[in-house]
Amino acid sequence: MSRALSTALIALMVCGCVAGSPKPLADPAGDLPYRLDSGDRLRVIVFGQQDLSNSFAVDQSGYISMPLIGSIPARGKTTPELQATIAEALRGGFLRDPNVSVEVDQYRPFFIMGEVRTPGQYTYVNDMTVETAIAIAGGFSPRGDTSHVEITRTIDGKVLQGRLAMTQKVRPGDTIKVLQRLF
Incomplete structure (x- = not known):
């Protein structure tokens, strides 16, 4: 009886270990x-606008800071989504039809x-x-x-x-x- 009880206890402990481990x-x-976040470094190219093209880091708040348009939210966006956001901000009074490219320079x-x-x-x-x-x-x-x-x-x-x-x-x-x- 004692051997059966100890076997059952060992089986329960093993099952408990397996059930508690991550799936x-x-x-x-x-x-x-890929979604951008703090710590990513991005290469932003605004074609025909060398002064706006540069490498920018996504800061702790999840933003990049660009000339003319200031802070742009980047956290949680894909690179195409960020391209569209930057182009829209530049269209708001700075450039007629901006052509923007965003690439991850360093993850x-x-x-x-x-x-x-x-x-x-x-x-x-x-x-x-x-x-x-x-x-x-x-x-x-x-x-x-x-x-x-x-x-x-x-x-x-x-x-x-x-x-x-x-x-x-x-x-x-x-x-x-x-x-x-x-x-």
């Missing part, structure tokens, strides 16, 4: 367009912690996978779990947490936690 994310960033960083050799903040590289991010952080520590990681990601203002496999994509601003393996 795998179905890579919610896969099909979504905001990603963060990695846990069982890696050098945890910290790193520059995001386009199409980065979890495996690449771990390599940038010096690889796994001797106790690192090599099967999956926990990730915290913000999408449309909502903070999501879950697991990603080594081959899934990392996004700018993600926080990756490499867990310690059990054995």
